[in-house]
Amino acid sequence: MKKNKYKHIYEELADKMKSGTFQPGELIPSEHELAARYETSRETIRKALTLLSQNGYIQKLRGKGSVVLDTSRASFPISGLVSFKELADQMNGVIQTNVAEFSLIRPEPYLQHQLQCSVKEEVWKVIRTRTFDGECVILDKDFLLKKYIPELTKDICGQSIYAYIEQELGLTISFAKKEITVEPCTDEDVVFLDTNGFSHVVVVRNYVYLDDASLFQYTESRHRPDKFRFVDFARRHMK
Amino acid sequence: MKKNKYKHIYEELADKMKSGTFQPGELIPSEHELAARYETSRETIRKALTLLSQNGYIQKLRGKGSVVLDTSRASFPISGLVSFKELADQMNGVIQTNVAEFSLIRPEPYLQHQLQCSVKEEVWKVIRTRTFDGECVILDKDFLLKKYIPELTKDICGQSIYAYIEQELGLTISFAKKEITVEPCTDEDVVFLDTNGFSHVVVVRNYVYLDDASLFQYTESRHRPDKFRFVDFARRHMK
DNA sequence: CTTTATCACTTGTATATACAGGATGTCAAT
DNA sequence: ATTGACATCCTGTATATACAAGTGATAAAG
Numbered sequence: 001m002k003k004n005k006y007k008h009i010y011e012e013l014a015d016k017m018k019s020g021t022f023q024p025g026e027l028i029p030s031e032h033e034l035a036a037r038y039e040t041s042r043e044t045i046r047k048a049l050t051l052l053s054q055n056g057y058i059q060k061l062r063g064k065g066s067v068v069l070d071t072s073r074a075s076f077p078i079s080g081l082v083s084f085k086e087l088a089d090q091m092n093g094v095i096q097t098n099v100a101e102f103s104l105i106r107p108e109p110y111l112q113h114q115l116q117c118s119v120k121e122e123v124w125k126v127i128r129t130r131t132f133d134g135e136c137v138i139l140d141k142d143f144l145l146k147k148y149i150p151e152l153t154k155d156i157c158g159q160s161i162y163a164y165i166e167q168e169l170g171l172t173i174s175f176a177k178k179e180i181t182v183e184p185c186t187d188e189d190v191v192f193l194d195t196n197g198f199s200h201v202v203v204v205r206n207y208v209y210l211d212d213a214s215l216f217q218y219t220e221s222r223h224r225p226d227k228f229r230f231v232d233f234a235r236r237h238m239k
Numbered sequence: 240m241k242k243n244k245y246k247h248i249y250e251e252l253a254d255k256m257k258s259g260t261f262q263p264g265e266l267i268p269s270e271h272e273l274a275a276r277y278e279t280s281r282e283t284i285r286k287a288l289t290l291l292s293q294n295g296y297i298q299k300l301r302g303k304g305s306v307v308l309d310t311s312r313a314s315f316p317i318s319g320l321v322s323f324k325e326l327a328d329q330m331n332g333v334i335q336t337n338v339a340e341f342s343l344i345r346p347e348p349y350l351q352h353q354l355q356c357s358v359k360e361e362v363w364k365v366i367r368t369r370t371f372d373g374e375c376v377i378l379d380k381d382f383l384l385k386k387y388i389p390e391l392t393k394d395i396c397g398q399s400i401y402a403y404i405e406q407e408l409g410l411t412i413s414f415a416k417k418e419i420t421v422e423p424c425t426d427e428d429v430v431f432l433d434t435n436g437f438s439h440v441v442v443v444r445n446y447v448y449l450d451d452a453s454l455f456q457y458t459e460s461r462h463r464p465d466k467f468r469f470v471d472f473a474r475r476h477m478k
Numbered sequence: 479c480t481t482t483a484t485c486a487c488t489t490g491t492a493t494a495t496a497c498a499g500g501a502t503g504t505c506a507a508t
Numbered sequence: 509a510t511t512g513a514c515a516t517c518c519t520g521t522a523t524a525t526a527c528a529a530g531t532g533a534t535a536a537a538g
Contacts, residue, residue, distance in 0.1 A: 004490095004491080005491080005492075006491080006492085030517080030518060030519085031519070032517095032518085040492080040493085041492065041493045041494070042493090042494090043491095043492070043493070043494085044491085044492060044493080046519090047491090047492095051476065054293070054476075055476065056414070056416070059413065059448075059450075059451075059452035060519065060520090061450075061451060061500090061501090061518085061519080062499075062500050062518075062519045063499075063500030063501040063502085063517085063518050063519065064500080064501060064502090064517095064519080065517095065518060066519085067452050069452060173475050174474070174475060175295070175298070175472065175473060175474045175475060176473050176475075177295070177470070177471070177472055177473075178469075178470065178471040178472075178473065179468065179469070179470050179471075180419065180467075180468070180469040180470075180471070181467065181468050181469075182421065182441060182464035182465065200439070200464060202421060209298075211298075211300075212298075212300060213300070213306050213308065225421035225439060226421065228419075228421055229420050230417075230418070230419040230420075230469075231416070231417065231418050231419075232416070232418075232471065233416055233417075234414060234415050234416075234417065235414045236413060236414060236415075243520095243521080244521080244522075245521080245522085269487075269488060270488080270489070271487090279522080279523085280522065280523045280524070281523090281524090282522075283521085283522060283523080285489085285490090286521090286522095288489095299489065300489080300530090300531090301488075301489045301490065301529075301530050302488050302489065302529075302531040302532085303489080303530080303532085304487095304488060304489080305489085479538100480537100480538080481536100481537080482535100482536080482537070483534100483536070484533105484534085484535075485532100485533090485534080485535095486531100486532090486533085486534100487532085487533105488529100488531070489529085489530080489531105490528075490529075490530095491527085491528075491529100492525105492526085492527085492528100493524100493525085493526080493527105494523100494524080494525085494526105495522105495523085495524085496521100496523085497520105497521085497522090498519105498520075498522100499518100499519090499520080499521100500517105500518080500519080500520095501516100501517080501519100502515105502516085502518095503515090503516085503517095504513105504514085504516100505513090505514085505515105506511105506513085507510105507513095508510085508512090
């Protein structure tokens with residue numbers, strides 16, 4: 001508990017927002033006071049507050065202080081890299097994951113392009129379905145480069161791949177690019193999903209990178225439109 | 240050109256990424272070297288690099304340097320608060336905006352909830368349609384609190400409301416919360432849009448805040464599914 | 479030839495100081 | 509009672525220094 005002081009302060013303050021110790025609209029203690037309370041410098045406090053600001057917890061008001069924003073409406077976590085398992089923990093209702101396909105393949109041209117790799121590269125292919133309250137509404141197609149994930153089992157895929165990668169393999173997932181579109185159902189969608197009359201699905205294409213900026217995963221998450229919801233917090237930098 | 244040194248450096252470096260002076264995969268000069276080149280301190284450079292990192296331009300590698308990411312694939316600007324006009328500037332094809340309705344109203348209960356205001360508050364109601372290549376594919380319903388925007392004309396709405404707010408009124412738009420869902424077409428959608436057989440629309444609900452954390456605008460942007468695309472860059476903080 | 483140690487260079491974190499500039503209240507002068 | 513000057517809070521920016529820790533190349537040791 002000695003390293004990363006500012007992240008530690010960030011999480012402690014974030015918890016106070018989530019638990020309601022700090023109420024929306026309220027001003028949190030000033031940077032000087034927090035610096036004294038945590039026995040650290042003002043700059044360190046400022047790093048923690050900057051993080052809170054970027055993640056939509058507070059708004060800093062010059063000359064006044066930092067006001068707590070209302071995060072209840074948006075149902076955190078907002079945007080970001082939220083895996084299905086993390087998301088599921090926050091939702092009510094019965095959720096079930098089924099691994100429909102699990103194999104090691106050579107990428108066809110489309111995948112080569114998405115993963116920016118050659119045909120020689122081996123790729124884990126994982127197809128999973130997500131069931132809410134008895135209805136199968138999400139089809140997740142994951143492709144992971146074996147180069148970075150040497151071992152993978154069907155069992156792990158039934159749990160959380162991210163947890164395995166970060167905790168077992170010690171890799172750090174750093175950032176991702178997402179693209180959201182709406183596309184006609186494919187034959188595959190019809191087979192795996194309870195399309196329930198919908199002719200289209202929401203497709204979330206996700207390109208996930210490790211902390212050395214190497215692309216290691218491409219995910220195509222196909223949602224039945226009525227069960228899809230995406231929330232985002234965006235700050236307008238500069239200008 | 241004397242204030243906000245680190246934002247200035249950020250923009251200058253961002254331009255070099257966009258123009259290709261810095262190529263993806265390449266390492267940019269070290270923090271020390273940049274500090275010397277810009278005749279400033281390392282901390283100031285670090286603030287600029289932090290901004291670049293958050294916006295997906297670079298990845299910082301400890302012990303190595305900062306590598307330029309490939310921003311071409313994602314077609315910037317990513318996520319963020321991109322107004323229609325900013326977005327249109329980057330797209331090809333003929334784009335046309337039509338102001339279908341412009342009035343000053345008292346909010347009904349649904350709007351009171353969205354804008355978190357009382358029925359006494361006056362609200363500008365602006366309905367605009369967006370036409371691409373002769374097809375009307377976006378319906379924008381804007382509601383702005385008169386409290387913050389005392390004056391507004393139909394003419395301004397035909398241009399850019401954001402530009403008017405920031406440049407003419409001197410207000411600063413600070414952050415926004417977005418929610419993306421897919422919903423059945425309303426009668427209004429059918430009237431205004433060329434639905435082209437689609438039974439659903441993509442609805443982007445946007446809550447926009449000023450820099451004093453006051454909510455001043457609620458926007459409902461309704462897109463025909465085949466013309467909708469949302470791109471996002473997300474960094475996985477902490478852990 | 480392989481392994482190890484070292485060194486130079488990189489970014490990450492923590493601290494300190496200084497001044498600019500907005501917000502707010504007090505108090506005196508008008 | 510209103511105004512205005514001032515003091516005193518707050519956050520924003522810029523600078524400086526120090527040390528920790530990862531990377532990669534080179535030199536030394538086995």
